[in-house]
Amino acid sequence: MTPGFGPVVFGARGSRLAASDARTLWSSALIPNDQFLLYCFDGTRQPVDRLARHLAARAATLPELRTRVAEVPGGLDYPYWVRGDAVDVRTHDGGDWVAGGGVRGVREAVAALFADQLDPRVAAWRLHLFGPVVGAPRCTAEGIVVVLQISHALADGRRASDIARRLLTRQPPDIDTVLPGRWGPVPAAAAAALGWVGFPTALARTVVRGAGAVPARSELDRRTEDGDVPPPADPCPPTSLNTRPGPARDIRLLVRGRADLAAGGSTVTVGGLTAISLALERLLTVRGEDVPGALTAEVTVARPRRGDEHNAFGNVSVPLHPGTPVSLRRSLIGRSLRAARDRAADPAWARIRAADASVPAVLARIGIRGFDIDTPPPVVGGATVVSSVARGDSDLVLGGGRVAFTAGFPALSPAMGVTHGIHGIGEVVTLTVTSAPEALPDPDGYAALLAAAVDELREA
Incomplete structure (x- = not known):
C-alpha cells in the first residue's frame, strides 16, 4: 500500500464532496480529466476472461469502487458520494504491443480509450484488460495489460495508485469498510434543504x-x-x-x-x-x-x-x-x-x-x-x-505474472x-x-x- 493511505471510509448516508473534488468533477465537462493507470504483467498464465471475473469480485471489496456521484437537486449544495454498485470490467483482444503494417497495436488501443470518458454520476471507474500481449517492454513472455480508468473527482494520482494497488495485490481484501448509503428522493431533498439553509x-x-x-x-x-x-x-x-x-x-x-x-x-x-x-x-x-x-x-x-x-x-x-x-x-x-x-x-x-x-x-x-x-x-x-508518482514495490502479481512496469498519462487541456x-x-x-x-x-x-x-x- 502507498505509505500514508488507506481505504476511504464513508458514513452510512454517504459524504459530501469536498469543494476541490466538486470543482474537479464539474470542470471535467470542459476539460476531460479521467486518469488511466496502466500496469503490465509478464508471464500471466490465466485466460483474460477469468482474470476479469477475479478483478470484478475484488473491486466489490473496495469501498472507493462501490461509489458514484449524486448531484443535489437544483445544484443547491455540493454533490454527494453515494452507493454505486456498477462493476464495469472490459476485456480487449491482445496482440502485439506495437503492431506495424497498418494494424493497431495494444499501445494505440490504450490511447483510443481516452475518447470514452466516465460519467461519475453513473460509475466513477472502469477497468480494461488486454491480453495476451506480445512484445511489451520488460516482458519475456506473453502478458496482460491492465488499465484502471478512474474519475479524477474520486482520486488524485496518489490515491488512485493506492486504489490500483489494493485492487491488484495478493493481500486479503478489506473487510472493515462502511459503504455510503443509497440515494433516493428523501436524502436528495434533505441535501437540497441543507444547502439552501x-x-x-x-x-x-x-x-x-x-x-x-x-x-x-x-x-x-x-x-x-x-x-x-x-x-x-x-x-x-x-x-x-x-x-x-x-x-x-x-x-x-x-x-x-x-x-x-x-x-x-x-x-x-x-x-x-x-x-x-x-x-x-x-x-x-x-x-x-x-x-x-x-x-x-x-x-x-x-x-x-x-x-x-x-x-x-x-x-x-x-x-x-x-x-x-x-x-x-x-x-x-x-x-x-x-x-x-x-x-x-x-x-x-x-x-x-x-x-x-x-x-x-x-x-x-x-x-x-x-x-x-x-x-x-x-x-x-x-x-x-x-x-x-511512485507506485510502490514491484510485488504485484496477476494470474501468475509479475508486474513489469506501470505508466500514467496526464490529461491534455486547451x-x-x-x-x-x-x-x-x-x-x-x-x-x-x-x-x-x-x-x-x-x-x-x-x-x-x-x-x-x-x-x-x-x-x-
Missing part, C-alpha cells in the same frame, strides 16, 4: 476568509521580496506545444531502470525533468522555434489533505534551464523544483486558499461554467505538464497539447508522452529525442 452561512464564511486572504497575499509578497520565500518562476510564453488539441490522442512509453534517471544522486523526478528539458529544447530547435529562456514545466505537487478531500495537489511552474550543460541543468532543475515546492508549502497559501473551500456550491458551479477555454492565454504555466508522466514501481520507471497530433505530429520522433536525452543523462 446553509447558503447564507457559507457565503458569509467565504467573505470573511476572502478578506483574510488579502493580508496573507501581502505577507507572502513581502516575504518573497525579503528572500524568505522563493520567488515564482517567470511566466512562460506559449510554444507550439501549447496548441489546442483535437480529440485524437497518441501515447509513447519509455521504460527504463530507476538508476537511469536517478544517476548522480538526483531523484527520479529531477532526472525525468532534466531529460524532458533536453528533449523539449531540441524539439523546438528542430522545428525552427526560438527556445524561450523562461521555458518551464507545470509540475504536480502533493499537499496535505484537508478533511476528507480526495484531491490534494497543486501545480507549480519549474524552470527547465535551457541552454545549460546536462550536469549543471540537472542541478539547477533540482534547486528550482525544491524552491517551487517550498513556496507552495508556505503556510500563507492555506489562508489564501481557505476561501475557495467555503464558496457556496451554486457560486462555485457558476464560476466554472464561466471559465473561458476558447481564448489562448498570453502566458502558460509551462510548455508541458509533468506528473510524477492550452496543453503535450504532457509527460513519470511513474515508477520497484526499480522500473516509465516516462510517458501523451499528445495530440495538432501539437506533436511526429510522436515517434519526439520519443527518440527523449530516449537519447535519458541516455545522455545516464552517461553524464
